[in-house]
Amino acid sequence: MSKKESFIKGTLILAAAALVARVLGLVQRVPLEHIFGAVGNASYTVANNVYLMLLTVATAGIPSTLSKMVSERYALKRPGEAQRVYKAALIFAVFIGLVMTVLLYTLAPVYATLTKQPEAVPAIRAIAPALLLFPTIAMMRGYFQGRGYMAANGISQIMEQVLRVITGIGLAFFLLHANYKDEWVAAGASFGGVLGSVAAFGILMWFSSKLRKEDRRQQLEDLSTGSEQLPLMRIYGDIFKLSIPIVLASLAVPAVNFIDGTLVKPLLIHQMGNLSATNTLGILGSRAQSIAGIPPILSIALSASLLPVIAAAFARGDRPHLERQITLAMRVSILTGMPIVIILCAAAYSVNGLLFSSLEGSGIIGLLTLGTIFQITMSTSSSILIGLGKVNLSMGHVLVGIVVKLIASFALAPFFGIYGIIIGTGLCFLVITLLNLRSMKAIVPFHIMSGRWTGFLLTVIVLFGAGYGLNYLGDLTTAVLPPRVGFFFACCLVGISVLILYPVMLVVMRVVRKDELGSYPRVLQKILRPLMRLQRGSAGSA
Structure with a gap:
């Protein structure tokens, strides 16, 4: 297998594992x-959001940086240096895991009081003890990725989520039937994250032992003699120089959820009282954020498959190919995310x-889900910007977006309540997207859907109207059927209709054109190719 094929296969394994893990989490x-x-x-919403925020700060960016440093040293036949880098990363992981766990456990009453929960x-x-292991797990995954063992990462991610779920x-079901209070039932559910981390750690340790045996067979460890003994401070300097901007660039979604978990009750409690504000926070976390997590899954996975091609084209200086691939990545992310948002x-x-x-x-579910189209464009454009080597720009844009989120939440909540806070989330993602696109166009000119926005927006408006009408008709069946059966029928009616009509309208409105079909991912080609007979002639690509 060539290096290119191996890289693409590894990317697909990680994307598939992330997809399965994300679905299980939802x-x-x-x-x-x-x-x-x-x-x-x-309570579960507050705990989960603060945990994910701290986990992102503690680990995001470092595994990918470690992967790069390890793979480079093995390529240069310096396994001793690679092992020293890995050990340094593990030392940091143990330290930061211990610090994060102690801080989260100790300051839990302070933070809970701040959130009015x-x-x-x-x-x-x-959930605090999960932070003991997850930084180490993240470093191990970065090391395995650097060595090209993607299966270890994929399996550990899936098993982590399976055991966590x-x-x-x-535990939550047991505590409920043992007549524990609601907050202790939520604690039982949170503790599932700790057991998930144990499962992931165990699997990675097993793969690690296999890798050590293989290294001994190949006598890789013997090659370490004579390698430079890199100072720890130099290793940490290299790691943090590369990883800190990636950490901050990855914070957008965890930071927004953390802000909501922190501010929803303080901003709303005087409007609606403690009980209603508590219920609203629970709805936002347990329902709206769960449903809003669905649209980005497929679109980001599909566009992510194009990102290695973008990075390679940028490294070669192939600007025409780079322009086509950036256009395609942004277009695919929007086109594949929008029908799920509409439904x-x-x-x-x-x-x-x-x-x-x-x-x-x-209404909370609907409005938060509507804003995920900007989350999709933000995530895709941020990944492209990082692939173009502009991590600092991506980091800066995320920080601007978070400031916009805070200002909008405080400004709009007094007038629109929870909907003002959700509007702030959408504005945050939109601002980051626009800043990313401006920076990307300064590097290479491209057009996402030049001359096609009218057709695309018309498609969205028509299908949303049709979907809303079909949903109303479907809901009427709850008068004669059991409610959940009626709601299931309505969901199927809307979902099937939109999924059938959406590609048809894209072709008829010439949003997708015949002459560019070959550049799309194969799964989209299979869907769109039979419909191209509806499109007379062809038009140049944008």
Whole structure:
């Protein structure tokens, strides 16, 4: 297998594992929402958001930096240096894991009081021990990626989520039936994350032992004699110089969720009272954020498959190819994300009734999901910018976006309540996207959908209107059918109709054109090629 094929295969393995892990993570929230009451949902939301924020700060960027440093040294036949870099990263992981765990456990009452959700203390403390292992897990994954062992990372991610889901739901169910209070039920669900980290660590240790045996067979360890003994401070300097900008560039979504978990109750409690504010926070975290996590999954995975090609074209200085691939990556992310956004927004009421314990919060689900189209464009454009070597720019744009989020939340919440806070989230992602696109165009000129925006927007408006109407008709069946059956019928009616009509309208409105079809990922080609007979002639690509 060539290096290019191996790299692409590894990228696909990691993308598939991330996709499965993301789906499992979303699946967990549905049964937990039914198990929890308002206090449990709010407490779990606060604990999960602060944990993911700290986890991103502690690990994001360092694994990819470690991967680069390890792969370079093995390529130069310096395994001794690679091992020293790896050991230095593990020392840092143990240290930062211990510090983060102690801080999160100790400061849990302070943070819970700040969020006006004191019941969240047990849930925060229950998930704190996961931070002991996850920094080490992240370093091990970076090392395996640098050595080209992608299967270890993929399997560990999947098993982590499987055990987290099973144990989290199981512990919450047990504590509920043992008559524990809602905050302790939420703590049981949070503790599932700790057991998930144990599973991931165990799998990586097994792969690590296999790799050591293979290294001994190949006598790689013997090659370390004579290698430069790199000082620890130099290693850490190299790691942090590369990783800190990536950490900050990766913070957008965790930071936004953290801000919401922190500010929702303080901003709303005087408008609606403690009980309603608690319920609203729970709905935002357990329902809206779960549903809003669905649209980015496929579109980001598809566009991510193009990013190695973009990085390679930039390294070669192939500007025409780079322009085509950036255009394609942005276009694919938008075109594949939009139908899921339309379906979930148009059928938000039915989705809420089908999956969750009540119909409260359908508007919250719909509005937050609508803004995910900007999350999709933000994530794709940020990844492209990093691939172009402009990590500092991406980092700066995320920081600007977070400032916009804070200002908008404080400014709009007094007038629009939770909807003002959600609008702030959408504005954050939109601002980051626009800043990213401006920087990308300064490097290489490209057009996402030049001359096609009218057709695309018309497609979106028509299908949203049709989907909303079909959802209304489908909901009428709840008068004669069991409610969940009726809601399921409405969701299917909207989903099938939009998924059938969306590609047809894209072709008819010439948003997708015949002469450029070959550049799309194969899965999209299979869907669109039979429809091209609806399009007379062809037009030049944008």
